Amino acid sequence: MTDLKKTDTLGNPWQTEDIRATNLSVRWQHSLIGIQSIVLVGLDMAMLYASWTISDMVGTPVAGAHVANSMIPILAVSIGTLATAGFYGTDDKLNRFSKLFKSLTVAQTVVLIAAFFYQPGLWISRSVFVMAWLLNFLFIGGARFALDLLTIQLRKHNPVFQHPVLLLGTQQDIHNVKKLIERSKQFKVDSIIDLSIWDLHTQLEQVIQYICSRQVSEVFVCTQDSIDNQIILFWSLKAAGIHLRMIPAETQLPQRSAETKMIEEIPTSRFKSLPIFGINFLMKRLFDLIAATVISILLSPILIATAIAVKKTSSGPIFYRQYRVGLKGNRFQVWKFRTMVENASELQKELEAQNEVKGGVLFKIKEDPRITKIGKFLRKYSIDELPQLMNVLQGQMSLVGPRPLPVRDYERSLENMEQFSRERFLRYEVLPGITGLWQVKGRSSVDSDEIFYWDMVYILQWSLALDLKILLQTIKVVISKEGSY
Incomplete structure (x- = not known):
């Protein structure tokens, strides 16, 4: 490791290593x-x-x-x-x-x-x-x-395949970035530098020395405003073969993918407009129509067999139709195979106290007594959601998007607007979907904050490639029965 206490001929307290020897190590050190x-x-x-x-x-x-x-x-x-x-x-x-x-x-x-x-x-x-x-x-x-x-x-x-990183910032910002890293599964936190303990103004050399001793691949700067000597920190780490990554102070909501553009000699980050508009919406709609038609034809034997099974195993209609809130807050009836007893809506009022979703905006119970025997099987493999292909063909839903909330959940969210950020209501600016990022990322979660987080990730990062990826991952999740209720 380089001795960072050395000085150059002018007495400057920074690294004196020959820069010609450092370039290859930056990319190939690991x-x-x-x-x-x-x-x-x-x-x-x-x-x-x-x-x-x-x-x-x-x-x-x-x-x-x-x-x-x-x-x-x-x-x-x-x-x-x-x-x-x-x-x-x-x-x-x-x-x-x-x-x-x-x-x-x-x-x-x-x-x-x-x-x-x-x-x-x-x-x-x-x-x-x-x-x-x-x-x-x-x-x-x-x-x-x-x-x-x-x-x-x-x-x-296998954590051995995750890149070791060091987090530098205030305690709260480090906590937020750690949650981001845990979601990505790309990195593992090797160590942290809490700026409430370390003073970068007087201890910069010791900080750089400590970072180099950890043999991490990258340093995540979680609190940029606390670093006065960013260029010295960047130069020292780069010479040691360590990448420096700046994390926005606000990590609660995902940002649109940015591209670096130069204005004269100053680098700027340009964020493109939201993608699900205009021609992109028409492309998504065309993809939905073609895919939903093909899927309906291929799965028609399963649909017919399920309808017969629901009718013969419990009293009541084959399909369950419930009003949900979709694009621009408009209400529509969503189609599902019935998985509960006939008076399920009335029984929900008696079960509100057992709601397991944090915040109470959504209603979910893992061991819901209203679900029939055949209903448990249909839910385990998400077969009960297949009739929503009809909603897709009618233009009320998309194959992929935020799940449409029941009217009860939507009204609860309106009653608690002060408790939740207004960004959550951007989910009603796009078509709701049969499946989405939450279904493939955190399906077992009963935390409404995480559910809405994945909705925002999808809205801000949408592409047809992402839709295809989610559909393929949904098949995997359904077959493995991950997080099913």
């Missing part, structure tokens, strides 16, 4: 980061090779031309383009589909131009080229999506 990059490069090369080979076999042949003869430059251009776009860095988001599509399109364009100049008229056909372009995206995107899910599971069950 073997797991290097292994991840190597795995990604190998995976992408395999997917590129498979997609081009399949396209060459299926597409229109050109006499004397074969993709195999040009595979090395194709792989070099494609991998180089992905590397330039940052797909082999330390970003935990492996499947950035929109950026991946653009990067592969650029790579394909470069390959096309190179082929035109070096082998005009003697290369592959247009059908092979277009097919390879689409398969490149599907194969690489699918492989990275699967690897992303695998990585999440490895980190969840």
Whole structure:
């Protein structure tokens, strides 16, 4: 470890290590980061090779031309383009589909131009080229999506795969960031520096020395306003191969993804507008219509069998219709298979005292006596929610979104507006969904704060790729019966 008490020739109390010796250690100091990059490069090369080979076999042949003869430059251009776009860095988001599509399109364009100049008229056909372009995206995107899910599971069950970090800030800010880290499963907190104990103005050298001794990969600055010498701290940590990450003071609500833009020499963070508007809403709606129709057809045998089972095992109607609050606060009737006794609504008043949801805004009881035997099975596998595909086709709901609240829960939230932040009501600015982030992230939670947190994450970070990811994760959660009531 570098002795931070050394001074340079001018007597300045900062690090005197040769900066030319530090660059490589920043990215490769931890073997797991290097292994991840190597795995990604190998995976992408395999997917590129498979997609081009399949396209060459299926597409229109050109006499004397074969993709195999040009595979090395194709792989070099494609991998180089992905590397330039940052797909082999330390970003935990492996499947950035929109950026991946653009990067592969650029790579394909470069390959096309190179082929035109070096082998005009003697290369592959247009059908092979277009097919390879689409398969490149599907194969690489699918492989990275699967690897992303695998990585999440490895980190969840094996802390050794989580990057060690140090938190620096006030006690309250450190507490908020720790909750954020626990949700992500990407990092583990190795140590903390509480600024109520340490004085950065007089103890900066000791703080840097302590951080370097911990051998962490990153330092999370949770309280930026308390650091007067940010540039010295940043320089010292960077030279030691440690990344510095600034966390917003307000971590209670998620923020829209930001991009760094320079104004002259000053870096600024630009937040894009909320995504579920205009053309994006129409794209989401089209996706819902197509997917809901296909799912309804595929699951029709299950729907018919469930309807017969509900009718024969308990008295009452097959479907249960309840008024819920949806887009812009409008009320609509949601369809579900009936899982409770006929007078369930009247019995709820007697059970209010047993409500397990913190704050009482939502109503949930794990051992609800109103649920029928067949109802327990339907709820365990979320089969009771399938009739809501009808609500999706009618435009009242989406496949993915915040769950629509019953009128009782909505009115409770209005009565307690002073207790809760007004941001919660942004959930009524989008279509409610059959499933959502809460269902796949914290389904067993009975804390209304966490439920609304995941609603806000979804609203602010929405994309069609996120919808697809949630749908796939919902299948996993349902099959494993995680957190089912």
